[in-house]
Amino acid sequence: xxxxxxxxxxxxxxxxxxxxxxxxxxxxxxxxxxxxxxxxxxxxxxxxxxxxxxxxxxxxxxxxxxxxxxxxxxxxxxxxxxxxxxxxxxxxxxxxxxxxxxxxxxxxxxxxxxxxxxxxxxxxxx
Numbered sequence: 001x002x003x004x005x006x007x008x009x010x011x012x013x014x015x016x017x018x019x020x021x022x023x024x025x026x027x028x029x030x031x032x033x034x035x036x037x038x039x040x041x042x043x044x045x046x047x048x049x050x051x052x053x054x055x056x057x058x059x060x061x062x063x064x065x066x067x068x069x070x071x072x073x074x075x076x077x078x079x080x081x082x083x084x085x086x087x088x089x090x091x092x093x094x095x096x097x098x099x100x101x102x103x104x105x106x107x108x109x110x111x112x113x114x115x116x117x118x119x120x121x122x123x124x125x126x
Contacts, residue, residue, distance in 0.1 A: 016062070020118040024053060026097070026106035035113060043091070051103025052083070055116065057091040064120035066093055073111030078104070080114055087120060 022042050023035030032045045032053055043058045064087035068080040076099060083094040095114065097106055106112050 016122045018120055018122070020120060022116050022118075024055060024095070024114040024116065025108065026053070026112050026114065027108040028105045030108075041116075041118070047105075048094070049103070050105055051097040051099075053095045053097070053114070055093040055095065057087065057093065057118075059122075060089070060091050061087040061118075061120035061122050063087070064118055067117045067119070068095060069115040069117075070097075071111055071113040071115070072106070073109040078106065087118075 020039065020041045022037045024042075024045050025033045025035045027033060027047070029047060029050065031047050034042050034045055040058050043056045045056070046054045048054045064085065066082055066085050068082055070078060070080045072078060078097065078099045081096040081098060083096045085093045087093075093116070097104060097114075
């Protein structure tokens with residue numbers, strides 16, 4: 001499983017539970033870039049199709065979920081959606097970007113950031 005440092009999350013008694021944060025910087029129909037990546041959470045990021053970004057994590061986790069935020073340089077009816085997350089096997093996180101309900105790319109801009117907060121467990125201890 002993960003070799004990332006584990007920090008106890010206040011209010012939980014779940015062994016091996018950790019929070020990880022990273023950022024992806026959209027780049028239209030081209031390969032996005034990795035923004036904040038303390039601890040090297042992200043191994044790679046790729047543009048897959050219009051409005052679809054694939055994030056590959058460095059480490060596998062027994063169980064995990066991801067919460068996404070979107071910051072835009074200019075206002076738009078745009079949101080991010082977690083399509084799938086296979087943290088224990090392929091370590092892939094698939095993000096859909098929707099503008100007015102349809103898949104759409106986000107252009108590269110200084111203020112365009114997808115924030116990813118991962119809550120993960122890498123221990124089967126109860």
